[in-house]
Ligand SMILES: [Zn+2]
């Protein structure tokens with residue numbers, strides 16, 4: 047692990063409050079600042095959910111911050127290993143289960159075949175799932191949300207929650223299918 051990042055984790059863990067003052071912030075440290083900001087926010091979420099803060103747990107949870115969303119256990123393990131090579135897959139599993147139980151993260155089972163994890167957010171969204179590459183894309187479509195409300199109201203049904211998963215082929219996979227077709231059946235020149 048980058049020694050400065052490691053220092054941040056240790057410092058957050060030591061006072062257990064996630065209070066962190068960046069004294070050595072330099073413009074060249076943008077990435078470091080972003081990561082420490084994300085860790086600070088995570089630490090405060092840990093506190094609000096009564097999760098004991100440990101460096102391992104922070105490292106594992108931080109794999110899901112920023113643009114890293116909807117990751118498999120293996121994806122998370124890959125990211126975590128770059129920061130701490132001692133964290134094994136079993137620990138990642140155990141920690142994810144713990145964090146899920148505390149409501150910090152959500153597990154989605156797609157097609158009963160594969161799981162993806164993401165940080166729990168208050169903002170609702172649904173998912174498009176590619177059946178070829180298992181990419182998960184978030185969407186929020188107010189028209190669909192509204193139609194679901196209408197459908198339920200028609201049956202005097204009170205919605206508590208809903209989950210919408212749409213399976214199909216993502217843009218990238220559609221493109222590579224197209225080019226494979228072209229290789230097999232080249233256009234007459
Ligand atoms: Zn795909």
Ligand SMILES: [Zn+2]
Nearest residue numbers: 116164171184
């Ligand atoms: Zn999502």
